[in-house]
Amino acid sequence: MTTSLFGKDILDLQLLSDDEIRLIMDTTARYEKVMQNGGRLMNLYGKTLATLFYEPSTRTRLSFETAMLKMGGSVISVADAKTSSSAKKGETVYDTGKMIESYSDVAVIRHPVTGSAKELADGSDKPVINAGDGAGQHPTQALLDLYTILKEKGKIEGLTLCLAGDLKNGRTVHSGAALFARMGAKFIFTAPEALAMPDEITESLRKKGVEIEIIPDLMQAVKKADVLYMTRIQQERFEDPAEYERLKGSYEVTLDTVKAAKKGLTIMHPLPRVTEIKTEVDSYEGAAYFRQAANGVPVRMALLALVCGCE
Ligand code: CP
Secondary structure (H helix, E strand, O other), X not given: OOOOOOOOOEOOHHHOOHHHHHHHHHHHHHHHHHHHOOOOOOOOOOOEEEEEEOOOOOHHHHHHHHHHHHOOOEEEEEOOHHHHOHHHHOOOHHHHHHHHHHHOXXXXXXXXXXXXXXXXHHHXXXXXXXXXXXXXXXXXXXXXXXXXXXXXXXXXXXXXXEEEOOOOOOHHHHHHHHHHHHOOOEEEEEOOHHHOOOHHHHHHHHHOOOOEEEOOOHHHHHOOOOEEEEOOOOHHXXXXXXXXXXXXXXOOEOHHHHHHOOOOOEEEOOOOOOOOEOHHHHHOOOXXXXXXXHOHHHHHHHHHHHHOOOO
């Protein structure tokens, strides 16, 4: 029996219902258990995933491809879609969607321009998954982040999440804030003024009654937070290199940050990190960022299976 996610594009989590989010979490947990018990899943045998990455990626691309292969499916991929696909000759993302629907059963796209995943989906009758569109959304990251919080903390409702770093350009925090708020989280936003969370996101959350504190000082923020969600200052989104140089070292999580924090702080990061979390923090038991990245595989297995109707 297929679910309401069968054939659906995953572009923005606002377009999914709470029941659909729960279904993704439950399916992920089920698949993870099968794998932990040494079982194999072949749900996607005979299906093909196309990965189109117009921007660099390690985790998202490899975890999607791993997820497909682990479920018996196949992967076709453009190594660097910006320079080695016909985009280089001027082909639109919409026309690429028209083509990709005849080669694959589901497509994953990362693109520097906000709205490009929707453009691909407009061209394709097969499901399209947004793997990050500019400074817009990164919905599958938010899903794996939610799964990580549920695994690490046992719940999300009532927890205080400190979102820190580049809240202006970080698409992971844009997708994450909306999703975590729906699940009952409270927030501290910690960013330099120039990289604050966009007003429309903050105002929209506040209108829904979500508690948000703005605390630019990281040491003060971690005293009140259950989860610190650190992000990288997004160099590639800066027009002025001098402005990036001014802001790049705004925050650094060290063992002193952990000592100052509320007991049991969980530290997350979508990765890659640059200098914002020192490697000395990696051995802290609450440092969850590599476990978080690993959760990308079962979450993406669940998503691929659900949108292909093979769960
Ligand atoms: N978190 C994340 O999107 O990582 P990549 O850029 O390596 O895919």
